[in-house]
Amino acid sequence: MKDIIIIGSGVVGCSIARELSKYKLNIAVIDKNEDISEGISKANSGIIHGGFNEKKGTLKAKLNLEANKIIDDLAKELDFPFKRNGSLILAFNEDEFQRVKELKNQGNDLGIEELEILEKGEVLDLEENINCDVVGALYVKNSGIVSPYEMTLALAENAFENGVEFILGKEVVDIHKQKDKYKLILKDNDHIEAKMIINASGLEGANLNNLVSDNKYEIEGIKGEYCLLDKVAGTLCERTLFQVPNELSKGVLVTPTVEGNLLIGPNADLGEDVKTSRRGIDEIMDRSKLTMERIPFDRVINTFSGIRPKVKSRDFIIEEAMDAEKFINVIGIDSPGLTCAPAIANYVVDLIKDKIELNKKSDFKSHRTKMVRMSELSIEEKNKLISENPAYGKMICKCEFVTEGEVIDSIKRPLGATTLDGVKRRTRAMMGGCQGTGCMIPISAILSRELGIDISEVNKSTKNSSVVGFKED
Numbered sequence: 001m002k003d004i005i006i007i008g009s010g011v012v013g014c015s016i017a018r019e020l021s022k023y024k025l026n027i028a029v030i031d032k033n034e035d036i037s038e039g040i041s042k043a044n045s046g047i048i049h050g051g052f053n054e055k056k057g058t059l060k061a062k063l064n065l066e067a068n069k070i071i072d073d074l075a076k077e078l079d080f081p082f083k084r085n086g087s088l089i090l091a092f093n094e095d096e097f098q099r100v101k102e103l104k105n106q107g108n109d110l111g112i113e114e115l116e117i118l119e120k121g122e123v124l125d126l127e128e129n130i131n132c133d134v135v136g137a138l139y140v141k142n143s144g145i146v147s148p149y150e151m152t153l154a155l156a157e158n159a160f161e162n163g164v165e166f167i168l169g170k171e172v173v174d175i176h177k178q179k180d181k182y183k184l185i186l187k188d189n190d191h192i193e194a195k196m197i198i199n200a201s202g203l204e205g206a207n208l209n210n211l212v213s214d215n216k217y218e219i220e221g222i223k224g225e226y227c228l229l230d231k232v233a234g235t236l237c238e239r240t241l242f243q244v245p246n247e248l249s250k251g252v253l254v255t256p257t258v259e260g261n262l263l264i265g266p267n268a269d270l271g272e273d274v275k276t277s278r279r280g281i282d283e284i285m286d287r288s289k290l291t292m293e294r295i296p297f298d299r300v301i302n303t304f305s306g307i308r309p310k311v312k313s314r315d316f317i318i319e320e321a322m323d324a325e326k327f328i329n330v331i332g333i334d335s336p337g338l339t340c341a342p343a344i345a346n347y348v349v350d351l352i353k354d355k356i357e358l359n360k361k362s363d364f365k366s367h368r369t370k371m372v373r374m375s376e377l378s379i380e381e382k383n384k385l386i387s388e389n390p391a392y393g394k395m396i397c398k399c400e401f402v403t404e405g406e407v408i409d410s411i412k413r414p415l416g417a418t419t420l421d422g423v424k425r426r427t428r429a430m431m432g433g434c435q436g437t438g439c440m441i442p443i444s445a446i447l448s449r450e451l452g453i454d455i456s457e458v459n460k461s462t463k464n465s466s467v468v469g470f471k472e473d
């Protein structure tokens, strides 16, 4: 029996796992997907928010403020890219400018000092490609960008290195509350038991709570769609450019990604279907033109969407279920959940400290080293690696310059990739202009060889999503 099972390997579950791995506990993270970060945590804007937009007294406001301050150290410890590039909340008429000024006061009232009101000329001096109809802006200097799945993988790998077990591809279909423990019933007639459950299951959070508690919750999915543009468009702005936020979302943004692409979106629409729609993509293209008139839409290389898990209160719910002792809900984690995840983890540890014995480990490994990225190395460093291992000299993804050595590393490292999307998120292969047209099959062949499975069994992401649908003779 485990001490703690965390349901969900998104950024929230992995942050909690990493924080709890500092203690002498027997922990497992369980997820229905085949890899880490296959839920909301892979499809969002990747912004580390400044926090000015949250309502005073909410958990979102408190945790955003805390998390924004710890992210620099966390990114250094876990070696994931984080850039404090700042953001601008753009006003295109006097009413919006008034609203932007109110947002600054709201932020100052929350204790955020890194906020400045800019007049039109100052905005255009900072970002010359912004639509010159801009009237003014709020400059949020403490916001930044991360790769959401790289951050999640870094947290997971570090938790794994510190003894957390990851059980992937296993869906929790029922939960039996028993004396002093919970029995999780898994798909395919399996089960696992734990003294404490942490429900960090994203969009499923309410359903899993409702299996054990009479205090029922409901989650409403609010979909947001995006366009991702080629790196040639990634230099059109340096900061994240927002329009004035509304009730449902922080508005359509135009932002560089931490990897150098340009990202546009999201809209906000009811629904839990992750397919993108012509209507949704048209909407974000139209709305983003207000921010920047000349976005090169002919350089869109992919579209995707993510679903925000909204609860009625619109605030995070992080508490023990009222009638289920040691069943800890971490639900309704919509934006700014990515930002807040490390602070959510600290909050959870604080919440459970009187419910389970927490003794610090003396051998906790706080640091994790990211994968070799050949494209980031000097010629001398590249030559040295290639002479040690010729696989680093064999280019597999010609758009993102990813070598066979890196693909193999992504499979062999702790919690390594077992799917094409797993290799993609760890190496960036298949993320460039051709989106895998040129390298998906060679990478399938490498996965097949390294995992010892037939190439027809190599999946894109979920079970039965193979791209080579035949067995070789």
Ligand SMILES: Cc1cc2nc3c(=O)[nH]c(=O)nc-3n(C[C@H](O)[C@H](O)[C@H](O)COP(=O)(O)OP(=O)(O)OC[C@H]3O[C@@H](n4cnc5c(N)ncnc54)[C@H](O)[C@@H]3O)c2cc1C
Pocket: 007, 008, 009, 010, 011, 012, 013, 030, 031, 032, 033, 037, 038, 039, 040, 041, 042, 043, 044, 045, 046, 047, 048, 049, 170, 171, 172, 173, 200, 201, 202, 203, 204, 223, 224, 225, 266, 305, 306, 307, 308, 309, 333, 334, 335, 336, 337, 338, 339, 340
């Ligand atoms: C469009 C959009 C834009 C956003 N932009 C930002 C942003 O810029 N900045 C920011 O701070 N936040 C942002 N967010 C919010 C942020 O992405 C989320 O708060 C965060 O990713 C939630 O992480 P999570 O771990 O709770 O959920 P998830 O990542 O969804 O993880 C939950 C996991 O639980 C698993 N699971 C579910 N049910 C079961 C089950 N029955 N059995 C086993 N496993 C199960 C799922 O497979 C999933 O992997 C955005 C969200 C959206 C949708």
